[in-house]
Amino acid sequence: MAVEALKLDNVKKNFAGTEIIRGLNLSVAQNERHAVIGPNGAGKSTCYNLITGRYELSSGRVYLKGEDITNLQPYEVKRKGLSRSFQITNIFPKMSVFENVRCSLLWAMGYKYSFWHMVGGQSKLNEDAEKIIEELNLKDRRNTLAGVLSYAEQRALEIGITIAGGSEVILLDEPTAGMSVSETEYIVGLIRKVTEGKTLLVVEHDMGVVFDLADRISVLVYGEIIATGTPTEVKENQAVQEAYLGAAMEEH
Amino acid sequence: MACLVRGSLKRKIMNNIIQKSALSAYVPWVVSAIVLSILPFIFTGGGAITIMNQIGITIVLAMSYNMLLGQGGMLSFGHAVYMGIGGFVAVHVMNIVENESLWLPLPLLPLVGGLVGLGFATIIGSFSTRKAGTVFAMISLGIGELIAACCIIITVFFGGEEGISGDRTMAPPTFGIEFITQKEVYFLIAFWVLISVFCMYLFTQTPVGKMANAVRDNPERAEFVGYSMRWVRFVSFCAAGFFAGIAGALFAINYEILTEQNLNLNMSFQVLLATYIGGVGFFLGPIFGAILFTLLQTVIGLQTDLWALYTGIVFILMVMFLPAGLTGLFAMHLIPMQLGRLGMLVRPYAKIFIPGLAFLIGSIALIELINHARHHGEEQFMTLFWIEFDTKSFLPWIVFTLMVVVGFYISRIIAREVTEAWGEATFVEGERR
Secondary structure, three states, X not given: OOOOOEEEEEEEEEEOOEEEEEXXXXXXXXXXXXXXXXXXXXXXXXXXXXXOOOOOOOEEEEEEOOEEOOOOOHHHHHHOOEEEOOOOOOOOOOOEHHHHHHHHHHOOOOOOOOXXXXXXXXXXXXXXXXXXXXXXXXXXXXXXXXXXXXXHHHHHHHHHHHHOOOOOEEEEEOOOOOOOHHHHHHHHHHHHHHOOOOEEEEEOOOHHHHHHHOOEEEEEEOOEEEEEEOHHHHHHOHHHHHHHHHHHHHHO | OHHHHHHHHHHHHHHHHHOHHHHHHHHHHHHHHHHHHHHHHHOOOHHHHHHHHHHHHHHHHHHHHHHHHHHHOOOOOOOHHHHHHHHHHHHXXXXXXXXXXXXOOHHHHHHHHHHHHHHHHHHHHHHHOOOOHHHHHHHHHHHHHHHHHHHHHOHHHHOHHHOEEOOHHHOOOEOOEOOOOHHXXXXXXXXXXXXXXXXXXXXXXXXXXXXXXHHHHOHHHHHHOOOOHHHHHHHHHHHHHHHHHHHHHHHHHHHOEEOHHHOOHHHHHHHHHHHHHHOOOOOOHHHHHHHHHHHHHHHHHHHOOOHHHHHXXXXXXXXXXXXXXXXXXXXXXXXXXXXXXXXXXXXXXXXHHHHHHHHXXXXXXXXXXXXXXXXXXXXXXXXXXXXXXXXXXXXXXXXHHHHHHHHHHHHHHHHHHHHHHHHHHHOOOOOOO
């Protein structure tokens, strides 16, 4: 079997003695679109923060394409090819849309801490940035400060920043939260487009989006994965229905 | 990847040289160079050149400070330290050159100051840039206090309270110039101001310069796009130290003496003030700040001993009502200008000018009058705005108080009109801002 794109091995996390993540095992295959669902407070965002080095693990290991990335710094995780978005929009507000995207490309394109290149003169860099902006459908907002974009546009930019630089594994945290139906459609279409040929892990509350997008779904309840499988399997799973899905499905 | 990048850079530079873009990009710099060369022939007075020299030094210092505050989001309370250390070493080097133990033409001395500033910033930055915000500010404050205290203790280097002095004219002549006159020094300073500002501009256009903005805006996200916020800050910090060191050496050349006052916290606050007044959000902001601040300090300073009070008031008003600084005020007007509605603002501005001016003059006069009564009470007459009057009579007090009260009242009424006109002049249907 091919090596998993992302693998969590018995990951635990305590906050002030309370166990929030209680032995999490998760494996995401290469090029798979994998969704994580679960009630509020189940530890979905915490799980992301543990993978990407924002929080330190209490125990367990995280592997990216077979390589141990446990407790690396966020920038090291990104350099290894894993990129994430945030639940709360997390962009560079006082920079233009173009600068936001271009900055997200810099490291991946090998510029590092260079103070001897002029970014304006790097044609490949600028072309790539323009291409991403076009993909995001933000072309007419190119020179607008990111902080004054509409919410949906900011969410799109958030995804743009995440996918810029061509990370192979993409983690999205509630990409459609707080969006109208048409905005959701736009974002889902965008996600489909930009994650083509990549491994996607997505946390999402909107079950329509989840069942539409995901190849496999894991259900996270109180810091544990209670089920993993295809959308149909998960929908039919007794434990899932009891714990979470039944209530969530009625809502929608 | 790296070699790919370099290859394309070379190609791009070649293209730039060939294409017109190279020409248009250098226009502002050529114009600046011409203006700087003409200035001493317009303002020929010795006093004017002295002030211009001071402005030039402050520009380099304030611009370097803005690499931290405006570009990198680091609030430093001890930036004068890097200028001071660079300056002290420059004076020592000047003395070594005088003893003929070292051959160094004076125009290269700022480079020495810069390297010293860079070296010192590397040491301090290695631990102070770990965190931004309060931690960084407190460390900078501590370092500022520490070095100022060292000035009194380590007299071999800092020369105690008298400081140390040198003689710039003893350096080997450069193309026959011995830098005896202020005007000769002016050209040396102008040259370095231009070079420094140009290099600082180039820095903002580099990957690390762009990432400095990103780290300022959102340090956490910067980490998630692959950059360590600490390293980005560190590089900016070192660069800022380098240019501050250049300013220090220019100071050493201009004044031929450095004392504790050139690197203490007071000096650091002055840098902060000048930068902020100019506008931290704009690359060129500190230039205007440096000009205004130095004029307040020198021109107003000659007229009244209360210049620091006025500077303080200007600073507070700026922070409260115009946080984008002087440059922000100009930039604001670009919107109505682009809409072709600048004309709509002329009338309300003209209307508020007279009562506003009356209020301003009245306030200054009252402050000066009180100061006069407090400190020079024995002198009956004082001169203010070229008018001599009797401070013992009630008339000036009444006139100035009336000016303040009436001026303020009318300004308040007209201010509403100005706000309305502003709203109209900048209103764009369906446009978010």
